[in-house]
Amino acid sequence: MAIARTETATLFAEGAVSTLRLIVYLAIAVVLMVLDHRGGYLQLLRHTGSALVEPVYRLAAFPADVARATRTAVATQDKLASENRELREALLLAQARLNRLDTVVAQNARLKDLLDAQKNLGLSVQFARLIDVDLDPFRHRIVLDVGANQKVAVGQPVIDAHGVMGQIVELLPNTAVAMLITDPTHAIPVVDERSGVRTIAYGSGAIDRLELPNVPISADVKVGDKLLTSGLGGRFPAGFPVGEVREVKNDQSGMFAAATARPAAALDRSGEVLLLQDQVQPYGPPPPLDAMGPPADLAGPAPAPATAPAPSAPESTP
Amino acid sequence: MNRTRAQGWLFGGSLAIAFLLQLMPLPQLLLPMKPYWVGLVLIYWAIEMPERVGLGFAFLFGLAGDILTGELLGEQALRLVVLAFIVLRFRARLRFFPMWQQALALLALLLNDRIVMLMVRGFSGEAMPSALYWVAPVIGMLMWPFVFLLIDDLRTRLRGSEPR
Numbered sequence: 001m002a003i004a005r006t007e008t009a010t011l012f013a014e015g016a017v018s019t020l021r022l023i024v025y026l027a028i029a030v031v032l033m034v035l036d037h038r039g040g041y042l043q044l045l046r047h048t049g050s051a052l053v054e055p056v057y058r059l060a061a062f063p064a065d066v067a068r069a070t071r072t073a074v075a076t077q078d079k080l081a082s083e084n085r086e087l088r089e090a091l092l093l094a095q096a097r098l099n100r101l102d103t104v105v106a107q108n109a110r111l112k113d114l115l116d117a118q119k120n121l122g123l124s125v126q127f128a129r130l131i132d133v134d135l136d137p138f139r140h141r142i143v144l145d146v147g148a149n150q151k152v153a154v155g156q157p158v159i160d161a162h163g164v165m166g167q168i169v170e171l172l173p174n175t176a177v178a179m180l181i182t183d184p185t186h187a188i189p190v191v192d193e194r195s196g197v198r199t200i201a202y203g204s205g206a207i208d209r210l211e212l213p214n215v216p217i218s219a220d221v222k223v224g225d226k227l228l229t230s231g232l233g234g235r236f237p238a239g240f241p242v243g244e245v246r247e248v249k250n251d252q253s254g255m256f257a258a259a260t261a262r263p264a265a266a267l268d269r270s271g272e273v274l275l276l277q278d279q280v281q282p283y284g285p286p287p288p289l290d291a292m293g294p295p296a297d298l299a300g301p302a303p304a305p306a307t308a309p310a311p312s313a314p315e316s317t318p
Numbered sequence: 319m320n321r322t323r324a325q326g327w328l329f330g331g332s333l334a335i336a337f338l339l340q341l342m343p344l345p346q347l348l349l350p351m352k353p354y355w356v357g358l359v360l361i362y363w364a365i366e367m368p369e370r371v372g373l374g375f376a377f378l379f380g381l382a383g384d385i386l387t388g389e390l391l392g393e394q395a396l397r398l399v400v401l402a403f404i405v406l407r408f409r410a411r412l413r414f415f416p417m418w419q420q421a422l423a424l425l426a427l428l429l430n431d432r433i434v435m436l437m438v439r440g441f442s443g444e445a446m447p448s449a450l451y452w453v454a455p456v457i458g459m460l461m462w463p464f465v466f467l468l469i470d471d472l473r474t475r476l477r478g479s480e481p482r
Contacts (some may be wrong), residue, residue: 024402029377032391036390036392037390039402042390048386056337060337060342060343064342134349137349137454184444184447
């Protein structure tokens with residue numbers, strides 16, 4: 001029986017809804033999704049509407065901020081004092097370690113000079129705070145309070161004190177969205193600190209687990225091994241902690257060992273994060289020196305690599 | 319005059335609060351259990367005020383949601399249009415269900431919504447979410463009586479303050 005077509009049914013359903021309109025709207029939605037999937041118009045739209053979007057984020061995060069502020073305000077002096085002491089000890093320890101590292105860095109720089117290597121390990125970072133909103137519990141995204149106006153760029157690695165958290169995937173003028181390494185669509189090239197085995201760590205969709213589905217069976221990966229970024233792929237600089245192997249077992253096909261790891265970063269607890277400035281070592285062969293090219297004022301669009309301006313500068317002066 | 323304006327404020331306010339609740343952070347453990355607030359509030363208004371909440375409204379509302387939280391433009395629009403269509407179709411029955419039956423119908427609606435969402439995400443090439451994905455509709459069902467009674471109560475209060 002056709003439900004809404006008859007006279008009485010219209011009286012009850014008030015004729016507000018017809019299948020044709022449903023189909024039209026569904027079609028529009030599907031077309032929008034396909035277009036967006038291909039072209040990424042949503043980001044453009046969000047960027048345009050950021051004057052509206054960003055305040056809403058701040059507003060949604062407000063109650064949690066207030067709760068946190070209240071908690072700090074009513075925390076007993078005892079607790080604060082002990083926390084302060086702990087932090088001071090941690091700082092002391094870190095300071096001592098840093099001092100020792102300084103000499104190592106200096107030594108390293110000397111050796112590198114000898115080797116004529118051009119990489120530098122200087123760490124230039126930008127501080128950012130989390131805006132505590134939840135975009136979707138099944139996508140691991142965090143919102144940060146810096147954006148395009150603060151010179152953040154898409155692809156910048158996000159770290160905290162303990163390790164790599166993720167990377168920036170979307171920019172609004174004063175807000176940025178970062179994808180965590182545990183997002184199911186995220187993958188990060190890692191290297192086993194102990195044995196040097198290289199593999200890829202995929203997000204699992206659970207905040208405390210990374211999957212390493214394709215480790216060769218013969219590879220030397222053991223429970224407790226630390227995983228560092230390998231620097232391959234050119235997105236994350238090498239040597240940052242990513243996680244710790246928790247379990248190694250055979251996968252279903254028996255061809256690979258499948259390991260799981262626990263992320264090193266406090267993904268669900270960090271309130272402040274650091275954005276690494278772009279300083280990834282370029283992979284592949286070094287870019288050709290274009291000292292023979294046209295004058296510098298014509299070579300506008302290509303951002304010159306750090307070594308390029310020196311040879312081309314004399315040409316532009318006369 | 320004043321009454322209709324107050325009703326309008328309630329209408330807009332409840333929808334805005336639904337968005338804020340949707341964005342509101344929760345402890346990590348509770349995060350997968352967050353019900354689809356936007357959907358719940360839209361269902362309420364589709365049942366109570368179908369002359370305002372048509373398919374077109376659901377669509378535009380969903381687009382707004384996509385701009386706020388979305389990954390894919392049109393995803394929430396599609397979900398809300400489907401929700402609104404089913405609710406409007408069965409509105410006559412849904413309205414007069416006792417609360418527990420209504421809540422069960424809500425569970426079916428929200429599960430259907432999850433399936434629609436899974437389809438959309440599957441097509442756009444995302445991984446299958448974990449089993450916790452299916453918890454949210456149940457929580458949504460449990461929340462429905464509260465949402466319904468709260469908004470209903472506010473509405474009757476607004477109406478009651480005026481002489482009839």
